[in-house]
Amino acid sequence: MKIICKKKNLFCLLIYTKTCATADQEPEVGTNPVQVEVGDFDEAIDVEEETVEDIVDNPCLNYHCKKGKVCEVDEGNTPMCVCQDPSTCPPADAEFEHVCGTDNKTYDSSCHFFATKCALEGTKKGHKLHLDYIGPCKYIExxxxxxxxxxxxxxxxxxxxxxxxxxxxxxxxxxxxxxxxxxxxxxxxxxxxxxxxxxxxxxxxxxxxxxxxxxxxxxxxxxxxxxxxxxxxxxxxxxxxxxxxxxxxxxxxxxxxxxxxxxxxxxxxxxxxxxxxxxxxxxxxxxxxxx
Known part of the structure; x- marks a missing residue:
């Protein structure tokens, strides 16, 4: 996803790749961030298409979990969603992949954030924790x-x-x-x-x-x-x-x-x-x- 920053008008618009234009570039109007990849921000269920054979071999292939959870099978080979271990999230390649939570803590990526939030489900802290904004936490005027x-x-x-x-x-x-x-x-x-x-x-x-x-x-x-x-x-x-x-x-x-x-x-x-x-x-x- 591309981030294009409008000169003097600091609304940053998400397009297709994660690159940020410099302040010297001409202003550009882009696609509404809501219309492209919102998966990093919301907690909607991911949707994938698999063949019947895949489903028989692995029930998890057609079992969808919300952000922060992964599918595992129990002793009866029944799929279920469990909280993801943050240590299994891919490491961030660059600073723009970091996100700031409402707890004012910087997380390496949205994957790390939602995995952490999942582990806090049912607690007062978890109820109040949301993804606040993209990028490392910083002082907001x-x-x-x-x-x-x-x-x-x-x-x-x-x-x-x-x-x-x-x-x-x-x-x-x-x-x-x-x-x-x-x-x-x-x-x-x-x-x-x-x-x-x-x-x-x-x-x-x-x-x-x-x-x-x-x-x-x-x-x-x-x-x-x-x-x-x-x-x-x-x-x-x-x-x-x-x-x-x-x-x-x-x-x-x-x-x-x-x-x-x-x-x-x-x-x-x-x-x-x-x-x-x-x-x-x-x-x-x-x-x-x-x-």
Whole structure:
């Protein structure tokens, strides 16, 4: 997966290989991190396809375990998931494979992290432990109120540009569905659309006020991309991880932003809370837009 850092706009976008562009390179809009390999961040079950012969020889080949667990067979040759020993995880090849947990501890890789979390299942410490962000743990500056207000300005613009880029590159409907493309086409063809670039906060705020309707679908679309495990209309810490993890090291208001999105502090972000965080009007929140 490729990490491309936008100059002066520090949203880091995951593409295909794990290489980071230098600050001197031109800004580039890339693929939404949620749309590519989210396995390193979530705890979803891995899916593999095996032949009938393989399954007979080894029941574990078609038995899927979530991150941090591996399949073993008992005395009756029945497959079951057990916590993986962190020492069996492949060693990290480079620093970018390290991850930081919410315990402020650096783990060699996501494999080491989830194996450790699994061993703590059922404990208070394990319940509170989540993958916080990509890279070694480091000092994250305090997010000031003024900075928090700036965060959604860049985020909204980024979401809109990600969708436009997907629309431009989508030839086989692998990136967007037909219904999604119809929505994005209206944004793409609108002559008033603010083109991707390094814009001032004042311009971003002005464009949101002037071209408000262009931002409604991108905000809903991102919610739908995140709401996957399960699809229930709420975002959990785990579901937010594919978006949060790449951003935190570069956008120090990320954690506070998502914490305050949870306005009722129930550990879940509902669509209404999500939309409000991005400045959408209550009457424009529409579950039917989550295509």
């Amino acid at each position: 305090t997010c000031l109120d003024s900075e928090l207000n700036e965060f959604p300005l860049r985020m909204r613009d980024w979401l809109k540009n990600v969708l436009v880029t997907l629309y431009e590159r989508d030839e086989d409907n692998n990136l967007l569905t037909e219904k999604q493309k119809l929505r994005v086409k209206k944004i793409y063809e609108n002559e008033k659309r603010l083109q991707a670039g390094d814009h001032s906060l004042d311009l971003l705020a002005h464009d949101f006020e002037k071209n408000y309707n262009m931002y409604i679908f991108p905000v809903h679309w991102q919610f739908g991309q995140l709401d996957q495990h399960p699809v229930d209309g709420y975002l959990t810490h785990t579901e937010l991880a594919p978006l949060r993890a790449p951003l935190i090291p570069m956008e120090h208001c990320t954690t506070r932003f998502f914490e305050e999105c949870d306005s009722d502090s129930d550990k879940y972000i509902a669509l209404e809370e999500w939309a409000s965080c991005f400045g959408l009007k209550e009457q424009d929140v529409d579950k039917d837009l989550i295509i």
